Amino acid sequence: MKVMPSPDPSVFERSDGAALDAVETEPAPPLTFQVKALSMWYGGKQAIENVSLDVVSKAVTAIIGPSGCGKSTFLRCLNRMHELVPRTRMEGTVLLDGEDLYLTNVNPAIVRRRVGMVFQKSNPFPTMSIGENVIVGLRLNGVRDKKFLNERLEKSLRMAALWDEVKDDLHKPGTSLSGGQQQRLCIARALAVEPEVILMDEPCSALDPIATAKIEELIHELRSQYTIVIVTHNMQQAGRVSDFTAFFYMGRLIEFGTTTKIFTNPTEKQTEDYITGRFG
Amino acid sequence: MIAPKHILGTFDEALTSLRNNLLMMAGLAERCLDRAIKGLLQRDDNLCATVIADDEEIDQLEKQIDKYGVDILLRYQPVASDLRRVVSAMKLSPNIERVADQATNIARRARKLNQHPALPEAELIRPIQAHAVSMFKDAVDAFAREDVDLARRVIPRDKDLDEMNRQANKRLIESMARDPDQLRGYLNLIFVSRCLERVGDHATNIAEEAVYAAAAEDIRHQPVAASF
Numbered sequence: 001m002k003v004m005p006s007p008d009p010s011v012f013e014r015s016d017g018a019a020l021d022a023v024e025t026e027p028a029p030p031l032t033f034q035v036k037a038l039s040m041w042y043g044g045k046q047a048i049e050n051v052s053l054d055v056v057s058k059a060v061t062a063i064i065g066p067s068g069c070g071k072s073t074f075l076r077c078l079n080r081m082h083e084l085v086p087r088t089r090m091e092g093t094v095l096l097d098g099e100d101l102y103l104t105n106v107n108p109a110i111v112r113r114r115v116g117m118v119f120q121k122s123n124p125f126p127t128m129s130i131g132e133n134v135i136v137g138l139r140l141n142g143v144r145d146k147k148f149l150n151e152r153l154e155k156s157l158r159m160a161a162l163w164d165e166v167k168d169d170l171h172k173p174g175t176s177l178s179g180g181q182q183q184r185l186c187i188a189r190a191l192a193v194e195p196e197v198i199l200m201d202e203p204c205s206a207l208d209p210i211a212t213a214k215i216e217e218l219i220h221e222l223r224s225q226y227t228i229v230i231v232t233h234n235m236q237q238a239g240r241v242s243d244f245t246a247f248f249y250m251g252r253l254i255e256f257g258t259t260t261k262i263f264t265n266p267t268e269k270q271t272e273d274y275i276t277g278r279f280g
Numbered sequence: 281m282i283a284p285k286h287i288l289g290t291f292d293e294a295l296t297s298l299r300n301n302l303l304m305m306a307g308l309a310e311r312c313l314d315r316a317i318k319g320l321l322q323r324d325d326n327l328c329a330t331v332i333a334d335d336e337e338i339d340q341l342e343k344q345i346d347k348y349g350v351d352i353l354l355r356y357q358p359v360a361s362d363l364r365r366v367v368s369a370m371k372l373s374p375n376i377e378r379v380a381d382q383a384t385n386i387a388r389r390a391r392k393l394n395q396h397p398a399l400p401e402a403e404l405i406r407p408i409q410a411h412a413v414s415m416f417k418d419a420v421d422a423f424a425r426e427d428v429d430l431a432r433r434v435i436p437r438d439k440d441l442d443e444m445n446r447q448a449n450k451r452l453i454e455s456m457a458r459d460p461d462q463l464r465g466y467l468n469l470i471f472v473s474r475c476l477e478r479v480g481d482h483a484t485n486i487a488e489e490a491v492y493a494a495a496a497e498d499i500r501h502q503p504v505a506a507s508f
Contacts, residue, residue, distance in 0.1 A: 236357050263359045265496030275359045277287045 038092035062242035079115035116190030122182035124174030131170035160188035180211025312383035320390035331387035368493035423490035431490035441480035
């Protein structure tokens with residue numbers, strides 16, 4: 001299995017063509033995650049096979065591949081979410097800002113606060129209001145200062161581009177919102193604890209095109225402040241929102257590079273066949 | 281060009297249709313060029329008239345290729361080699377259309393020349409035409425077969441064509457000085473030579489697109505040596 005290093009900094013660019021400032025002054029882009037020789041099993045079935053991948057900071061990395069290729073599992077390994085599934089086993093290392101996430105003295109709850117997650121189906125807490133949904137993470141972490149909570153509530157909803165739509169209805173149930181709004185509420189909830197990374201597991205697959213566009217616009221806004229890793233089945237979406245793309249197949253990382261390179265001239269034939277629809 | 285099969289049969293059909301139209305357009309342009317020069321050298325006004333009439337068909341094909349290309353981009357959002365093929369096809373067709381325009385210009389000049397006694401200097405055009413047509417054919421072949429090496433070999437040949445055009449112009453200007461009564465005729469031959477030189481420029485553009493389509497490499501605006 002090939003180790004996929006960070007893409008060449010000289011070709012590190014936004015999908016909109018603008019070079020990242022960091023690259024102009026630094027020889028290599030800073031990395032949020034360094035995944036080394038990661039393998040993962042559900043019981044006896046191996047879901048990820050010896051994957052090595054660097055995730056660049058303050059950039060969007062898309063993970064694409066057919067169903068069952070291990071992309072969601074890989075995502076969950078980035079914040080130890082897979083440990084919630086019984087009978088899983090993992091090998092290899094995942095470094096977050098250079099620190100091993102899987103050392104025995106690392107608290108998974110802290111990891112998940114640093115590495116937030118948004119799921120395929122929006123999942124606001126049904127018994128909580130819109131406002132309570134956003135700040136629940138802070139409350140669980142013992143924050144009681146009302147002024148601070150209110151400030152963070154507004155800031156998070158504004159960052160999730162939801163504030164103007166819900167500012168007068170913060171007491172209403174989170175489930176009273178539309179699907180797209182609920183998904184942005186979940187993003188606001190993830191942002192409220194000020195994570196470093198946001199993992200998104202097919203965040204738009206249940207949304208209509210308008211709601212999808214709003215989430216994509218939000219990703220575009222957030223990427224200047226957060227490292228984002230997004231799993232998507234929609235290759236046009238990967239092309240639109242991401243700076244880097246990783247193609248997984250049968251648990252293996254087949255190719256990783258800048259999104260422009262992957263979608264105009266992939267190196268591996270399997271990648272080309274998959275993204276052009278000539279697969280299998 | 282298109283292998284293996286796409287999951288969507290209609291996408292393969294659309295790509296094939298785009299490609300077939302493009303190759304048909306190139307074939308027609310090549311035929312027009314051939315007929316225009318024959319019209320000149322064989323002093324055949326009918327051939328010239330056919331070339332001028334056929335230009336309309338090529339113009340329509342250009343519009344059709346644009347429409348097919350936009351439809352494919354809209355419906356299938358192609359990526360990777362598929363995207364390059366569609367984009368290149370859409371960039372190729374204006375070049376082919378302009379080759380046909382040059383053939384039409386040659387046919388018009390030939391009709392004017394045919395109204396006067398034959399000029400032996402018309403033979404100067406023959407090697408220039410052979411060179412320009414072979415560049416055009418090779419460039420289109422390189423695109424059709426995705427032959428990067430052939431495409432790269434076309435590009436430096438444009439310099440030879442430019443030189444042939446310069447030499448012909450020099451000879452024709454000398455003839456003008458010697459025989460001012462035939463000035464208009466010599467001027468028309470200079471224009472014909474210039475049209476063929478432009479065909480070489482379009483062939484170069486097509487060859488550059490062929491390299492992009494097959495190898496995702498943009499070799500435009502480079503010194504000739506750098507394209508190897």
